Amino acid sequence: MSEKTSQILPDHPEEAKMPELRREPVSGRWVIIASERAARPTDFLTNHQPAENNFCPFCEGNEEKTPPEIMAYRENGSKADSKGWRVRVVPNKFPALRTEGEQNVHGEGIYEMMNGIGVHEVIIESPRHVVSLTELGNGNIEEVLRSYRDRLLEIKKDKRFAYGLLFKNVGVAAGASLEHTHSQLIATPIVPQLVENEMERAEAFFNNSRKCIFCDMIQQEIAAEKRVVISTERFIAFTPFASRFPFEIWILPTAHGSHYENQEEGEIEELAEILKNTLVKLESVLDFPPYNFIIHSTPFNIHKSEYFHWHIEIIPRLTNIAGFEWGTGFYINPMPPEEAAEILRKK
Numbered sequence: 001m002s003e004k005t006s007q008i009l010p011d012h013p014e015e016a017k018m019p020e021l022r023r024e025p026v027s028g029r030w031v032i033i034a035s036e037r038a039a040r041p042t043d044f045l046t047n048h049q050p051a052e053n054n055f056c057p058f059c060e061g062n063e064e065k066t067p068p069e070i071m072a073y074r075e076n077g078s079k080a081d082s083k084g085w086r087v088r089v090v091p092n093k094f095p096a097l098r099t100e101g102e103q104n105v106h107g108e109g110i111y112e113m114m115n116g117i118g119v120h121e122v123i124i125e126s127p128r129h130v131v132s133l134t135e136l137g138n139g140n141i142e143e144v145l146r147s148y149r150d151r152l153l154e155i156k157k158d159k160r161f162a163y164g165l166l167f168k169n170v171g172v173a174a175g176a177s178l179e180h181t182h183s184q185l186i187a188t189p190i191v192p193q194l195v196e197n198e199m200e201r202a203e204a205f206f207n208n209s210r211k212c213i214f215c216d217m218i219q220q221e222i223a224a225e226k227r228v229v230i231s232t233e234r235f236i237a238f239t240p241f242a243s244r245f246p247f248e249i250w251i252l253p254t255a256h257g258s259h260y261e262n263q264e265e266g267e268i269e270e271l272a273e274i275l276k277n278t279l280v281k282l283e284s285v286l287d288f289p290p291y292n293f294i295i296h297s298t299p300f301n302i303h304k305s306e307y308f309h310w311h312i313e314i315i316p317r318l319t320n321i322a323g324f325e326w327g328t329g330f331y332i333n334p335m336p337p338e339e340a341a342e343i344l345r346k347k
Contacts, residue, residue, distance in 0.1 A: 024242035025205075026198050026213055031242040032332045058180040060085070060127030067091040070121060071150065073143050087143045088124045089151060095120035096186060103160065103189050119155055119164070119187035123147050124180070131179045132170070132288065134279050141272040144183070148295070149268070151185055152261035156300040161187040163195065163299045166260070171290025173317045183293075191299045198296065199308050206307035214309030215256055227341045229281065234267055235274045239337035239344070245319060246335035247286065247344070249278055251312040258305035260297040275312070281347040282316065290317040 017035035024031065057065035063081045071089040078084025091099075097118025105114040125144045126136055133141060152164050164187040169175040191199075205213040221227055221238045229237045229249060237251045251274060253267065263271070282289065297310040325331055 022242040168293040173290035244331040
């Protein structure tokens with residue numbers, strides 16, 4: 001054996017941890033839990049650097065620097081596009097899709113196309129210049145979550161749109177162009193393929209078992225305990241069995257619910273609490289990591305689904321997606337979710 005080869009092999013092969021292939025039951029994707037690469041939380045620290053104090057169009061007093069507001073929660077008597085708001089929703093200044101027009105689906109040989117109609121909005125979560133949702137009080141976070149609900153309820157009235165995705169990009173590495181805490185909503189005229197795949201597999205599971213796969217997952221996680229981060233009466237936060245990324249966390253309502261926008265007030269209050277507590281733990285362990293936060297809900301044209309369960313996915317951006325991932329659809333995760341959950345629970 002060459003000297004070079006001996007350097008990359010463990011001294012005691014029998015002590016090396018065996019990687020494990022795990023399949024995520026909803027999407028069907030495979031993940032490699034590369035235990036031999038297991039890392040400490042400090043190995044993922046991203047050297048968080050607050051941005052310089054530059055001009056911010058999202059701060060109170062700069063309302064004229066954004067497009068006119070669509071909706072806002074305001075103090076009594078305050079006028080639109082002026083001071084006095086707590087949460088403010090505006091069109092994205094550089095939208096991915098345009099509201100005006102019709103689909104106009106057409107083809108060119110094997111290629112299919114349509115007009116890029118849709119909705120692209122920004123939810124500005126605070127008039128103060130804060131960079132994390134965790135800097136807001138629970139009441140403020142409740143209003144952010146209510147604004148999500150209210151905008152989905154309004155947009156789904158437009159029959160041109162099939163699906164609404166709420167998401168949050170935090171940090172430059174996660175795609176955020178402004179640090180002021182905010183979320184986005186994009187409504188599309190078609191159901192995204194990833195969501196379509198999840199729904200098809202969830203429906204197949206339901207047809208075979210007469211049970212919701214997400215409800216089954218929740219019961220299994222509660223029984224196992226080892227991946228649960230936080231649980232409340234109505235919600236559970238856990239690291240998924242086949243986590244794609246280190247410290248990935250899902251939040252689900254424990255009672256079956258197919259549409260995010262159908263939540264009642266008590267549920268929103270409890271969701272605000274568990275969401276904040278989960279993010280506090282994540283920020284404490286990883287020193288304010290960049291992350292993406294997405295909400296998967298049932299498409300607009302389905303009134304009620306017995307098989308699809310709305311949920312939040314929180315994805316820290318700690319590792320890079322490289323050639324193997326792009327070429328196979330597999331993910332390599334060096335942090336077993338059981339270890340991640342244990343670390344998070346202690347914070």
